[in-house]
Amino acid sequence: MFYKETEYALRGLVYIQVQNYKGMRPGLAEIAKEIEAPAFYTAKILQKLAKQGFLLSMKGRGGGFYFDKDKAEIQLKDIISFTEGVNNVSGCCFGLKSCDENNPCPLHEQYKPIRESIDKLVTEETLQSLARKVYEGNHSLLDCLKT
Amino acid sequence: MFYKETEYALRGLVYIQVQNYKGMRPGLAEIAKEIEAPAFYTAKILQKLAKQGFLLSMKGRGGGFYFDKDKAEIQLKDIISFTEGVNNVSGCCFGLKSCDENNPCPLHEQYKPIRESIDKLVTEETLQSLARKVYEGNHSLLDCLKT
């Protein structure tokens, strides 16, 4: 479905926001461990996201990652478009550059509502809305609950 | 959305079926040209598909690709699963191996109907059902109509 990079980005960012809600500012080692992702790769991804301005970071002892509380919530679409490019989210499934009512691919009519549902989902849901679900305790970022 | 390989496979196979409906058996050069795909790469893909038994081919002068009329129609899902693996079609968008009611990812409830719609689409639609649409003339495999 999504690139590994996107999965790690989403899991990592949601984890950070959950910890922020608890008043914490997690570091790379903790994040990678808690989302079960390769540590160095997770570092690379989060640093790229921080550089882009999606979140803030603190160097040095006691440092870590956190979100600016004054900024608007971040749509999933913004993250996914950043890691995979816009076309991958909302392109034609037959690969046509101009697939529309005038020049429809053989799946155009049937795929259109699906594409719109996906677009609605990743636009309406935010890192924060997902983090709240996890914070409430009914959703998970991992394959199994910790013992 | 899909891999390039999947796009070329779907476009190529649908093109072949359309030509078969017209009583023709197109060759590699024609297919690649008509679906606007790299010729050598298209060859590789179609040969792989033929080897797997999705379609038949004839070597030698006047040869080309064609479908066995006695076989059942081929679901899109069969092709996509073959080129990308099953997980890519119906996996968890957060990358969880076991994402279900018991251990839902933060998008589980909302993404479930979307995944089901996609599954329904690629199960119900076949190479043949798409080819019929193109044959009827109201759908296209190319970005622009030929002049």
Added chain:
DNA sequence: TAATATAAATACCAAAAGGTCTTTTTATAT
């Protein structure tokens, strides 16, 4: 049967995705 047109097989190359490691910078605590 010889030339030719085609798919099959195979080897190779390039770009992107996925991942690791080392060094540098910077903030904090002692």
Added chain:
DNA sequence: ATATAAAAAGACCTTTTGGTATTTATATTA
């Protein structure tokens, strides 16, 4: 000030995807 604990930067490496080219096998036609 110094030691330490973190993120930042950047150099590599591996695997997969995407693509090209050459040679071989085979069917058709002249």
